[in-house]
Amino acid sequence: AQRVTQPEKLLSVFKGAPVELKCNYSYSGSPELFWYVQYSRQRLQLLLRHISRESIKGFTADLNKGETSFHLKKPFAQEEDSAMYYCALRWGKLTFGTGTQLKVEL
Amino acid sequence: DAMVIQNPRYQVTQFGKPVTLSCSQTLNHNVMYWYQQKSSQAPKLLFHYYDKDFNNEADTPDNFQSRRPNTSFCFLDIRSPGLGDAAMYLCATLRPGTLSSYNEQFFGPGTRLTVL
Numbered sequence: 001a002q003r004v005t006q007p008e009k010l011l012s013v014f015k016g017a018p019v020e021l022k023c024n025y026s027y028s029g030s031p032e033l034f035w036y037v038q039y040s041r042q043r044l045q046l047l048l049r050h051i052s053r054e055s056i057k058g059f060t061a062d063l064n065k066g067e068t069s070f071h072l073k074k075p076f077a078q079e080e081d082s083a084m085y086y087c088a089l090r091w092g093k094l095t096f097g098t099g100t101q102l103k104v105e106l
Numbered sequence: 107d108a109m110v111i112q113n114p115r116y117q118v119t120q121f122g123k124p125v126t127l128s129c130s131q132t133l134n135h136n137v138m139y140w141y142q143q144k145s146s147q148a149p150k151l152l153f154h155y156y157d158k159d160f161n162n163e164a165d166t167p168d169n170f171q172s173r174r175p176n177t178s179f180c181f182l183d184i185r186s187p188g189l190g191d192a193a194m195y196l197c198a199t200l201r202p203g204t205l206s207s208y209n210e211q212f213f214g215p216g217t218r219l220t221v222l
């Protein structure tokens with residue numbers, strides 16, 4: 001069965017510091033990996049997907065098949081990055097991790 | 107410009123009293139989903155529709171039913187809510203991929219259900 005693990009419930013960093021939100025998955029095939037973000041009082045929305053290899057709002061994520069990881073990174077955190085971040089895997093249906101609350105402090 | 111709308115945003119019901127949550131979309135997408143998200147947990151897929159074809163997840167309790175009378179609307183019916191059904195319920199649609207874009211799920215704001 002497919003599974004997504006986000007080990008950190010809460011990650012607190014200072015503004016300007018690097019950010020890395022961890023995500024590991026278990027699936028034997030080649031799934032699609034995504035990061036979703038939910039800002040305070042807003043709906044869940046797609047941030048980026050591995051297949052597009054793009055940088056969104058300064059965030060990037062590289063799929064590491066050997067380590068079965070899809071960590072989300074940003075070199076310099078900004079206050080507006082504070083939100084809930086969900087890693088998700090799709091093989092047929094979308095399976096979410098439990099999320100990491102990112103708090104960027106001044 | 108809300109694309110996936112859920113009403114109400116907050117719903118309170120009594121233990122055992124049937125409740126219906128609503129979702130509508132202005133995107134004309136064929137696929138619609140219902141997720142359940144309990145506190146501090148991941149959103150969990152309950153079922154989805156491809157047009158009128160209903161697809162139930164194997165572990166979705168029988169207490170949860172759904173209706174999709176047309177493309178725009180989808181309802182989640184909880185026949186006899188228990189305390190354990192208190193959660194955020196998320197509706198989503200799927201924009202199909204094209205030659206120039208990937209497919210993407212669009213989520214509604216959710217309905218928070220409280221069971222007294």
